[in-house]
Amino acid sequence: MERIRIHTSKRVELVDITEKIQQAVTKSMAEGGICVVFCPHTTAGLTINENADFSVRQDMVAALNALVPADAGYAHGEGNSDSHIKSSFYGASLSIIVEKGQLALGRWQGVYFCESDGPRSREVWVTTAG
Amino acid sequence: MERIRIHTSKRVELVDITEKIQQAVTKSMAEGGICVVFCPHTTAGLTINENADFSVRQDMVAALNALVPADAGYAHGEGNSDSHIKSSFYGASLSIIVEKGQLALGRWQGVYFCESDGPRSREVWVTTAG
Amino acid sequence: MERIRIHTSKRVELVDITEKIQQAVTKSMAEGGICVVFCPHTTAGLTINENADFSVRQDMVAALNALVPADAGYAHGEGNSDSHIKSSFYGASLSIIVEKGQLALGRWQGVYFCESDGPRSREVWVTTAG
Numbered sequence: 080m081e082r083i084r085i086h087t088s089k090r091v092e093l094v095d096i097t098e099k100i101q102q103a104v105t106k107s108m109a110e111g112g113i114c115v116v117f118c119p120h121t122t123a124g125l126t127i128n129e130n131a132d133f134s135v136r137q138d139m140v141a142a143l144n145a146l147v148p149a150d151a152g153y154a155h156g157e158g159n160s161d162s163h164i165k166s167s168f169y170g171a172s173l174s175i176i177v178e179k180g181q182l183a184l185g186r187w188q189g190v191y192f193c194e195s196d197g198p199r200s201r202e203v204w205v206t207t208a209g
Numbered sequence: 210m211e212r213i214r215i216h217t218s219k220r221v222e223l224v225d226i227t228e229k230i231q232q233a234v235t236k237s238m239a240e241g242g243i244c245v246v247f248c249p250h251t252t253a254g255l256t257i258n259e260n261a262d263f264s265v266r267q268d269m270v271a272a273l274n275a276l277v278p279a280d281a282g283y284a285h286g287e288g289n290s291d292s293h294i295k296s297s298f299y300g301a302s303l304s305i306i307v308e309k310g311q312l313a314l315g316r317w318q319g320v321y322f323c324e325s326d327g328p329r330s331r332e333v334w335v336t337t338a339g
Numbered sequence: 340m341e342r343i344r345i346h347t348s349k350r351v352e353l354v355d356i357t358e359k360i361q362q363a364v365t366k367s368m369a370e371g372g373i374c375v376v377f378c379p380h381t382t383a384g385l386t387i388n389e390n391a392d393f394s395v396r397q398d399m400v401a402a403l404n405a406l407v408p409a410d411a412g413y414a415h416g417e418g419n420s421d422s423h424i425k426s427s428f429y430g431a432s433l434s435i436i437v438e439k440g441q442l443a444l445g446r447w448q449g450v451y452f453c454e455s456d457g458p459r460s461r462e463v464w465v466t467t468a469g
Contacts, residue, residue, distance in 0.1 A: 080436050080443065112469070113245050113304075113338045115373050115434045119445025121389040127301040128293055129251040134284040135293045141284075142277060142294050147402060154394040154401075163388055163395045164402050171387040171448070172434040174245045174302040174373075176210050176336045183210065183334060185249025188301070204443060206436045208373045208469025209242070209338025243375050243434075243468045257431040258423055259381040264414040265423045271414075272407060272424050304375045304432040306340050306466045313340065313464060315379025318431070339372070339468025 080206040081106060087197035091144060091165075093126070093136040094192040096203060100175075101182055103205040110180055112209030116173040119204060122162035122196035124169025130189030143168065162196035169193045177207055210336040211236060217327035221274060221295075223256070223266040224322040226333060230305075231312050233335040240310055242339030246303040249334060252292035252326035254299025260319030273298065292326035299323045307337055340466040341366060347457035351404060351425075353386070353396040354452040356463060360435075361442055363465040370440055372469030376433040379464060382422035382456035384429025390449030403428065422456035429453045437467055 081103035087094055104114055118125045129135040143165055153160035173190065176183040184190075192203060211233035217224055234244055248255050259265040273295055283290035303320065306313040314320075322333060341363035347354055364374055378385050389395040403425055413420035433450065436443040444450075452463060 080438065113243060113336065113373065115436055117434070117436055117443070119443075119448060121387075121395075121445065121447050126297040127251075128297055132285055132287075134286070135251075135290065138283040138285050138290040139294055139297060142281070142290075146276060146406060151402070153398040155392060155398050156394070157392075160395065160398040160402075164399055167386045167388055167399060167429060169297065170300055170430060170433075173300075174247070174304050174434050176245055176247055176334055178210065183247070183249075185251065187251050188249060204436055206373065206469075209336075243373065243466065256427040257381075258427055262415055262417075264416070265381075265420065268413045268415050268420040269424055269427060272411070272420075276406060299427065300430060303430075304377070304434050306375055306377055306464055308340065313377070313379075315381065317381050318379060 080204050083203045085192050085201040087194040087199055090197055091140050092194050095189050096192045097189045100190050100205055104177055104182060104207055107207050109177055109207035112177050112207050114175045114177050114207045117204040118171045119202055121166055122159050124166045124193040125173050126169045126191050126193055127188050129187050131187055159196045165195040210334050213333045215322050215331040217324040217329055220327055221270050222324050225319050226322045227319045230320050230335055234307055234312060234337055237337050239307055239337035242307050242337050244305045244307050244337045247334040248301045249332055251296055252289050254296045254301060254323040255303050256299045256321050256323055257318050259317050261317055289326045295325040340464050343463045345452050345461040347454040347459055350457050351400050352454050355449050356452050357449045360450050360465055364437055364467055367467050369437055369467035372437050372467050374435045374437050374467045377464040378431045379462055381426055382419050384426045384431060384453040385433050386429045386451050386453055387448050389447050391447055419456045425455040
């Protein structure tokens, strides 16, 4: 598998990693099959969403912060329970179809690393099978 | 990959696409492996849930509309920020095990296209690997 | 595919199944590829999250119970509409990269069966492709 390095700059943000995933697929020489993108962290996740208007990401972050506030009397003592819950909201893995060496994404789709307890240095793992 | 056409009839609804996914698997001649179902749209998603009682889908739609209302002072100006957020709630991809040419689903499971900004003409992409 | 048996003990709980998934991968003799973990039930799901501090799981269960209460005037008459909604929150499938016969998980990650309508006898299905 390929390991992609990501540096996040805020506590909660969505970082576009579409190009980096495509580079990992290209490097793997895979022509077709299934690309799995995996987040090895428990306070972050992965999602696919709109790649055009940045305000969509702002609304996503704001809505999720409202549903799962950072400070809500959690049992976990590290101050990042909301980050763990957001991680499960997004999920740790994505599966994307690969054709002719390219990620098959819709016209308006980008792949996002969903930082929920940054800023941090992070990794995303990528492999293509089939 | 196979491209499935779907026509939705409401702004927010769950459409059963189980049969169409099975037809795509059958057409691919795959005997076994992993079937990836992918939604190329950013205001819709995919989920697996109860296939028997329609009221489950009604409750799902109503609960998600309550958590992520259509009108909540979003930054994104197209009036469908809630649709993008619902898209990430469901997720864009599903992985289903295939055995003997059949989707391995639980007795009560169906595969649903989760329209969140319809009615529209939509696509779902399907491939089987391994 | 391998079928894993799970016995849950509460209505809502997260059960660590990481070891059982690894045993299924080992039994399959797969050296590498993609492991799909699939939940065939519509009132449970799967997630990957923190494997160290149990309070993270407590906070997850409490937060999700607050967002999707068991009793909220649902249409579905079986008293488990919240369980179906939680099932779609977590999702029915996970994809995990396998290398050298081992699940590639982050240091703090465990795989969890998310019971939302227990206690019950449950199954999880596992296959590795590629």
